[in-house]
Amino acid sequence: MLQHIQHVLTADELRQAREILARAPWGDGRATAGVQSALAKNNEQLPQDGPDTRALQEIVLRGLNRHAIFFSAALPKRVFPPLFNRYGGAANAFGDHVDNAVRFIPGTQGERVRTDVSCTLFLAEPDEYHGGELVIADTYGTQRVKLPAGDMVLYPGTSVHRVEPVTRGYRVASFFWIESMVRSDEQRRLLFDMDQHLMSLRTRFGEADPAVIGLTGTYHNLLRGWVDT
């Protein structure tokens, strides 16, 4: 499933992030690519460590941690420390590829993240650059994604995807992966839909409505059956 998550960052956090990004040391994006994707990848990236990257990671993780819809959609078990990339000028595109299935977290003793969910958090406004759509081959057809700054898209790590050439301006984004407590994309989708409907029922009938209590129980019982902690 493809899920658009709105307002991950506040206007203030976005401004802070963009200030850091404007003076950050960009390098070749191929540093973190796999063998196949290195051939397709032509963009710039921040180093995986360093004070700027750490400050930016903190901003993104804070946004994720308070976002109930993100939590419900991703059911995160582990989040790969967010990375930051830029497309524009001569380094402006990333052809079709699939992300590596497993990523090693830098600076740990071989800690790994299975990439169940891929995430792109947009940090430039759509009218600041031409092109740069994230094109994802989904089960329901090809999706072209270009979101407001501060918004994020989640999509299955199994999808073939690319970033179209940026022909004007710069597309700046954060990208990372999530190992979910629920590995199956289909089960995650069912849980997310159920949770969204439950929220709307709670608003209409209140927390104490017996059907709301019962269905909340069903949600948690399904989750308990499918979760892998």
Ligand code: NI
């Ligand atoms: Ni990718």
